[in-house]
Amino acid sequence: MLTTIQRLLWSGMVCCCLALAGCDTVFDVHPYDVHIRGEKNLNAKGVAAIEAATLGKDTLRLAFISDSHRNYNELRDMVADINRRDSIDFVVHGGDVTDYGTTREYEWARDNLARLRKPYVVLLGNHDCLGTGNAAYECMFGQPDFSFIAGRVKFVCLNTNAIEYDYSRPVPNFDFMEQEMTARGDEFDRTVVCMHAAPYSEQFNNNVAKVFNYYVMRFPQPLFCLYGHGHHTEQHDIYGNGLIYYEVGNAQKRKYYIFTITPNGYSYEIVEV
Helix, strand or coil, X not given: CCCHHHHHHHHHHHHHHHHHHCCCCCCCCCCCCCCCCCCCCHHHHHHHHHHHXXXXXXXXXXXXXXXXXCCHHHHHHHHHHHHCCCCCCEEEECCCCCCCCCHHHHHHHHHHHCCCCCCEEECCCCHHHXXXXXXXXHHHCCCCCEEEXXXXXXXXXXXXXXXXXXXXXXXXXXXXXXXXXXXXXXXXXXXXXXXXXXXXXXXXXXXXXXXXXXXXXXXXXXXXEEECCCCCCEEECCCCCCCCEEECCCHHHCEEEEEEEECCEEEEEEEEC
C-alpha cells in the first residue's frame, strides 16, 4: 500500500507528464523569444504586391486601419468588410497589432491579417516595441522605416515611437526621409506620409516636431498624412499649413478610412463596421 508521501509524489509525476504532453517541446516557448513560426518579412511581400497591382493606375483606393491590439474579433470584422469591397487596392495598418510585443500576439495578428484579399503593410506601433517586440516586428514585417509607390504616389512609412527607443536610434529617421525625397524620383509625383504616433503626441520626439514638418513638406506634393495611436477617428491640420493629418480609431471603435486618390486630388470616407 502506498504511503501518503508516495501518493503525493506519484500524483505530482502524473501532473508533470500531462503538462509536458501538452507542450510542443519539453519546455514551451517563452512569449518574448522572437521565435517566429510561419511567414516572415511580410511588408516586402506586401510592397511588391501593391506596386504590381497599382502600376500605371491613375486612381487608387486604400483602406487605413490601426490599433487592433486585443480586438481580434473587431479586426476580423473589418477585414471581412474590406474584402467585400472590390475597388480597394491595398490596406495600410497603422501599427499596434500587439499589446505587449509578444511573439504569440504577432502570430495572432498575422493570422488575422492573412484573411485580407488585398495586399497590405503594417507599421510599427508603440505597443509593438514592448519587451522584444521591435525584434519580433523586424522578423515578421521588416524594417520600421520603409516606402512603396502605388501608381505615381509614394507612401513613406515611418517609425515615430521615439519614447520607446530612448535615443538608441534616430526616431524619426531624418536621413531616411531625406533619401526618400529623391529615391525613385522619376516614378512618383505626390506623397503620403504614414506613421503610428503623430507630432505632439507623448510618443513623438517633440523636440524635433517642427523639423519633422519641414522634412515632410519637402517631399513632392504631400497629399495628406495618416496615423493611429490616439484611438479616435479625427482630422487635424496640426501645423496650420493645410496638410491634414488623418487619425483613425482603434479596432474596438469599428471604424476605418477609405481614401480615393485621383489625378485631381483625393477624397475619403469613414466606414463603420
